[in-house]
Amino acid sequence: MATVGTTRAPGKTGLVQPALLIVGAAFLFTDLYLIFQYVPTERVMGIVQRLFYFHVPTVWVGFLAFFIVFVSSIMYLVKRTEVWDRRAYAAGEVGMLFLTVAMVTGAIWAKPVWGVWWVWDAKLTTTFVLWLIYIGYLMVRAYAPDKRRGARWAAVVGIVGFVDVPIVYYAAELWRSLHPELVTGPFAESGGLAPEMRTTLYFSALTFMLVFAYLFRERTAQRADEQALDELRARVG
Amino acid sequence: MSAYVRSALAIYRKDVMIEARTRETLSGVFMFALVVAFIFKFTFDPAPQVVALIGPGMVWVAYVFAGIVGMNRTFVLERDRGTLEALLLAPVPREAIYLGKLLGAFTIMIVVEAAMLPVFVVLHDLSFLSLPFAVTAVLATLGMAAVGTLFSAIAVHTRARELLLPVLFLPVALPVIIAAVSATSLLLDGGGWGDIDLWLRLMLAFDIAFLVLSSWAFEFVLEE
Numbered sequence: 001m002a003t004v005g006t007t008r009a010p011g012k013t014g015l016v017q018p019a020l021l022i023v024g025a026a027f028l029f030t031d032l033y034l035i036f037q038y039v040p041t042e043r044v045m046g047i048v049q050r051l052f053y054f055h056v057p058t059v060w061v062g063f064l065a066f067f068i069v070f071v072s073s074i075m076y077l078v079k080r081t082e083v084w085d086r087r088a089y090a091a092g093e094v095g096m097l098f099l100t101v102a103m104v105t106g107a108i109w110a111k112p113v114w115g116v117w118w119v120w121d122a123k124l125t126t127t128f129v130l131w132l133i134y135i136g137y138l139m140v141r142a143y144a145p146d147k148r149r150g151a152r153w154a155a156v157v158g159i160v161g162f163v164d165v166p167i168v169y170y171a172a173e174l175w176r177s178l179h180p181e182l183v184t185g186p187f188a189e190s191g192g193l194a195p196e197m198r199t200t201l202y203f204s205a206l207t208f209m210l211v212f213a214y215l216f217r218e219r220t221a222q223r224a225d226e227q228a229l230d231e232l233r234a235r236v237g
Numbered sequence: 238m239s240a241y242v243r244s245a246l247a248i249y250r251k252d253v254m255i256e257a258r259t260r261e262t263l264s265g266v267f268m269f270a271l272v273v274a275f276i277f278k279f280t281f282d283p284a285p286q287v288v289a290l291i292g293p294g295m296v297w298v299a300y301v302f303a304g305i306v307g308m309n310r311t312f313v314l315e316r317d318r319g320t321l322e323a324l325l326l327a328p329v330p331r332e333a334i335y336l337g338k339l340l341g342a343f344t345i346m347i348v349v350e351a352a353m354l355p356v357f358v359v360l361h362d363l364s365f366l367s368l369p370f371a372v373t374a375v376l377a378t379l380g381m382a383a384v385g386t387l388f389s390a391i392a393v394h395t396r397a398r399e400l401l402l403p404v405l406f407l408p409v410a411l412p413v414i415i416a417a418v419s420a421t422s423l424l425l426d427g428g429g430w431g432d433i434d435l436w437l438r439l440m441l442a443f444d445i446a447f448l449v450l451s452s453w454a455f456e457f458v459l460e461e
Contacts, residue, residue: 139401152457153458168412174435
């Protein structure tokens with residue numbers, strides 16, 4: 001903490017964050033144009049299918065975020081450097097946000113298309129379980145008596161939860177195949193995408209990655225500031 | 238016998254002895270399972286043909302909830318009497334503490350599950366007793382205890398300890414719960430080893446994965 005007295009804050013991220021913000025915003029506006037103007041309306045599902053371009057990218061990012069939680073948690077337990085804990089925490093929070101958006105858009109899309117808000121196929125079940133594990137992950141930190149233990153316990157939950165996800169998927173798939181399917185053909189549309197749809201989907205995925213990267217870095221920097229402030233307070237008081 | 242297994246068994250013996258003298262956890266968990274099984278009668282009031290349909294679910298809800306109640310207590314005594322520090326100071330590997338505690342939780346759950354079998358016969362006219370069911374129950378309980386022991390060591394030190402364990406435990410234990418209920422359903426429908434083979438293998442994989450992972454991770458949970 002030799003930087004006290006200068007203007008440089010511990011969590012400051014230089015030029016990358018403003019650049020990400022500008023590029024991310026430009027992508028987001030372009031993405032909205034693609035989703036609501038450029039891409040043709042799907043013939044069978046109609047206008048609601050446009051949610052697809054929010055839903056699928058946010059699912060991808062939500063799962064990617066949990067992979068970051070997993071890797072950062074291992075790195076934290078092995079190296080014990082705070083920066084890995086901050087990364088895991090930030091990825092957990094932002095990932096939880098993305099997964100929530102994914103589940104809400106998915107449900108709104110499912111109602112008119114499948115006739116129900118939710119089905120318990122392997123993909124949805126796994127996503128829901130991952131979402132619950134995210135909540136547990138954040139709750140462990142909130143209920144821990146101090147930050148250091150909260151960080152260690154959360155890392156354990158992050159690692160155990162990540163290993164659990166493929167097993168949940170397999171079990172849910174096996175379970176479904178033994179029960180009569182109520183609604184057939186979920187995610188069937190991903191097979192026959194028109195070129196414009198494919199372009200929009202990939203562009204949207206890139207956009208949400210940028211948004212995630214921005215939020216993730218911002219949150220990590222905030223945590224660094226928070227810690228620096230705590231240390232400063234402890235020294236003064 | 239290695240020092241590792243010896244220390245795990247010593248911790249296990251200590252817990253069994255405490256339990257044998259007080260019977261606190263065992264009787265409490267059994268009573269809990271009993272009232273869960275009893276309340277099913279009034280929440281569903283199932284006709285005989287419905288019992289065959291929802292029976293496996295009832296049984297495993299009772300087992301899983303009782304298991305959570307039991308596992309919540311795995312570290313409570315150690316914490317309340319301040320003996321956890323002594324356990325940590327003892328020159329034994331952390332994995333041995335985990336294994337000893339896991340065996341204790343497993344034993345209590347298995348004893349309660351076995352004691353509940355006649356209760357299900359009396360209350361709901363449900364009979365499960367068979368070798369394939371016993372293997373299903375052992376594999377499922379081992380998986381639950383493997384994850385639950387790790388999480389209860391976390392939960393016991395938090396502010397909301399009784400609350401946190403189910404929130405952490407149930408989502409992670411879902412594969413084992415699905416497998417146990419499905420296998421029990423198949424057995425109740427007259428199935429045999431061949432029908433539940435996939436579920437048994439799934440539970441075995443889960444058990445091995447989380448026994449290894451949890452005994453590694455346990456060290457980081459207990460560290461001060």
